[in-house]
Amino acid sequence: MKKTINIFLLITCYLISLQITNAQSKWITSPEEKVNESNTWIAYRKDISIDRTPSRAIAKIAVDSKYWLWINGEMVIFEGGLKRGPNPRDTYYDEVNIAPFLKKGENKIAILLWYFGKEGFSHKSSGKAGLIFDAKLDAQDLVSDASWLCKIHPAYGNSGEPLPNYRLPESNIRFDAREDIGNWQTADCRSLYGFGNAVEAGKWGDAPWNSLVKRPIPFWKDFGIKKAVKLQRIKGAINDTIVATLPYNMQMTPIINVSDKDGGNLISIFTDHTEAGGDINLRAEYITKKGDQNYESLGWLNGQRIYLIVPPGVKVDGIKYRETGYNTNVEGEFSCSDTFYMRFWDKALRTLYINMRDTYFDCPDRERAQWWGDVVVLMGESFYTYSTSTHLLMRKAVKELAAWQKDDGTLFSPVPSGNFDSELPGQMLASIGYYGFWKYYINTGDKETIKEVYPAVKKYLSLWTLDNSGLTAFRSGGWTWGDWGDNRDIRLIFAGWHYLALKGAALMADELGNTDDAKEYRAIMNRVRMGYNSCWNGVAYQHPEYRGSIDDRVQALAVISGIADKTKYPDIIKLLNTQFHASPYMEKYVMEALFIMGEGKYALERTKGRFSYMVNNRAYTTLFEGWDEGGFGGGSVNHAWSGGALTVLAQYLCGVYPLEPAYKVFKIEPDPASYPDASITIPSVAGKIKSGFVSTNDGLLLKFYVPQGTQAIVYLPESRDKTITINGKKLASGQYEPKDIYKHQTKHTLAFPAGDYIVSVKN
Structure with a gap:
């Protein structure tokens, strides 16, 4: 009991000290009149002297909207x-270990802040530019307050139209190099560039930034x-x-090297996607100064x-670029003898990453x-391709969807949104x-998140009613x-998704x-x-009003x-041979349905036929929103939902698919369709799973690896008149017997258990 009390007191003291530290740090901004106008850039400086370098120093940094951090002239955070935000009110903050710098x-701390200052489909503006910085350097505090110097960066401004x-x-972003303040990150910025003292605008947790939530995803990967x-x-x-042609479509910042004997000339900077998707998108402008730059x-x-x-x-004199993106790696692999699907896989990976x-x-x-709708498909793709760091992005998405729920129970997206x-x-x-929250859980085993968002699921489902x-x-x-697309039987589309939502909710419950x-x-x-x-x-599902x-x-x-029983499969298969209304978003579900009905060969043929134009188009390294460049929704040519196949x-x-959360038990049930071979490596939370098959007239050869702490349930063709060997030894009766729950009738x-296996099924 005494030990418990002592632990409680230690935790309480720690939390109190944390609150005091946070109370010392202040939101700071520039005193200049135009500080809260959209597209404002503010340069901050703080110089501090320390007696010794700490082994670890975590800085907590929050801004509206983005920032770049240098220490002693060295880039720390790009x-x-x-x-914003984790919900309609609050703001994310970063944690950065600045000790190595x-x-x-x-020491000279420099931060450049970019204040968006306007709403969008991906950001809720606080309405006020601001920075808060909080770090403890051993016994010394480094916190933002009025002693920091700052100035609206005079070189940044707004472009003209479009x-x-x-x-x-x-x-x-328009940058006038004639107004640049040079090496402000390390120079005497007060005397050289007119930096003045910042003004304090609130403390940790104050409006309009409100509560601060720790960044749940990693910093960007800088290539x-x-x-x-x-x-x-x-x-x-x-x-x-x-x-300048780049290797592939990417997230990047352009870098130019130019010279101008006079200065004052405007260079327009844009990409082949500045007018993509049916709208005007982002670009940049640069006004030269004299000389090399x-x-x-x-x-x-x-x-x-x-x-x-x-x-x-x-x-x-040259064009360079800095590619950045989400901090994850391609750890999944896929191989088959069909060159089309190999191209599809590569384009789907690129499309997924850029989104x-x-x-x-x-x-x-x-x-x-x-x-x-996109996120559901993107999560499914990520589980089979990218490293598990993507699960953090999924968790963020799941929590945000629930946290943005309206008081009346309505859920909406996109969120965050202003x-x-x-x-x-x-x-x-x-x-x-x-396909959404449940697939997240079965792949990750993250029960805490499901527990957190389940009330939002229940509340939203309560809004849905049934007719007579x-x-x-x-x-x-x-x-x-x-x-x-056209020919949408909307009542049955909604009913199908409603059934699947109830199914997921029942499993979560x-x-x-x-x-x-x-x-x-x-x-x-x-x-x-x-x-x-x-x-x-009698031949198809069709609502009477449609x-x-x-x-x-x-x-x-x-x-x-699972609404349709197998007696309806023949008619549905006939229809799916003649009806082609789904967009690339829902074509994935058509392909899946065909595999479930035993029509894997046609599923691969249909998908190949529908996606052939965008997959074979060498002008693009990504997949489209519609079936061609001018397709649905404005014609985006890098739309990740198209990778659903x-x-x-x-x-x-x-x-390969998990049967129990976090791949503790997973199935291997290959459906070769018309393919002679295929193999896959999956970066699951339990470790890499590998499986591959070779299918011939003589039978099936299956090679797979089961990670430690997991179990694979393998479903093979019915073994009558077949010989099964495992690692070269004939299967004996009762060997590798699964639990009844996993047995299959046909x-x-x-x-x-864990290990490497070669299973041969001979006809």
Whole structure:
């Protein structure tokens, strides 16, 4: 008991000391009149002398909106801060260990702040530019207060038209090198550049930034500065255009080396995505000074080509770029003999990566918005491809969706957002359900997050009612969007997603011990199933109010949800051979339904046919929002939801999927379809899982690796008249016997502990 009390006192003292430290630090800003205008850049300086360098010194830094940190002239953080916010009120803060950058004696802390100052589909503005900094250097405090010096950076300003579309909170960056303040990070900035004392605007937790939430994802990966080697000059009547071609579409900051004997010339900087997606997106402008100069535009752009419009008298000596992105690695691998699907996999990886940063988002140019229909697909892709650091981005997304829930229970996306709050009912159901929150849990085992967001799931589902037939009643939401494209049987699209949302909620309730909730969800599921099946007209699912062509989407939803029984499969298969209405977003679910119905060969053929244009198009390294460049939603050509088939290749062709949370138990059930071979490596939370098959007329050869602490349940073709060997030894009766829960009626089921295996099934 005494020990418990002492621990409690220690924790209490620590929390009190933390609060005192936070109370000492102040939000600070510039006293200048225009400080809260949009697209304002503020330079901060603080010099401090220390007697010895600490072994560890964690600085807590929060801003609205982004910052760059130098210590003693050395870059420490390139683009810190996250777009607001964790909920509609609060702000994220970073933690940075600055100890490696400090030295005994005088140290110069420099921060450049970029205040967006406007709303967007990915950011909620606080309405006030500000910085708060809090660090303890052994016995010495380093906190932001009025002793810090600051100044609005005079070289930064707004560009002329065209301006970015309203969805983007970022502005075009215009930099006038004639107004630059040079080496302000280390120079005597007060006497040389007129820095003055900052003004205090509040303490830790004060409005308008409110509570501060620790950054839940890593800082960006910096791939370093590289030289663009493919340069082309296009002569113009007045100005020349320099084009630099990059290896692939990427998130990057352009860097230019130019010389100008006079100065005052405007160079326009943009990419091949500045006018992509049907809207005007971000670009930059640079006004030269006299002589040689080097400039990096700090607001990231995306694209595969950098364009400079260069006036006469300006010489371009080189173009470089700094690629940055979410801090993760490609650890998943896929291989098959089909060159189309190898190209698809590579493009899907590139498309997925370029749509991760502060959040998962739909596209990196037009919106950068966390639409949750996209997020569901992106999470599925990430589980099979990128390292588990992506799980942090997923957790952030899951928590944000719940935290932005309206008082009436409505969920909406994109969040965070300052100028959009409309519910897309179909996307919200997909998000909280089987393919969204449940898939997050079964892959990660993160029960705490599910426990935290479950009340939001329950509250949202309570808004959905049933009609007299038992079918999900129509809910218009703010935008009745079921998918891009035509012939949308919206009542059944929503009902299918509603059923899957209930299924996911029931499974979450089971895990959390909420048995009454689980029972209620399954009772509603049964009624929805009956209502959905009452819409079967003998050859297809079609709602009586719907008058268009048969919707392939609702047939697929019926299959993947389990609403459709196997007697309906032949008719559904016929329809999916003739109906092609789904956009790339929902085509993934059609492909999955075909595999479930035993039509893996046609699933691969249909997907190949629909995606062939964008996959085979050598002009792009990414996949499109629609079926071509001018497709749905404005024609984004880097839309990560189009990589959804990647998940189907992993889960159905290669057959790997978790059966218990965090891959404690997982299945291997390859469906070779028409493929002679395929293999996959999956970066699961339990370790890398490897599986590959070779399929011939003589049988099936399966090689796989089971990580320590896990178990693989392998489903093989029925073993009558077949010989099964495991690592060269014939399978004996009772060997590798699984639990009854995992046994399959029509397949030979085996359970394998950790290790390497070669299983041969001979006809």
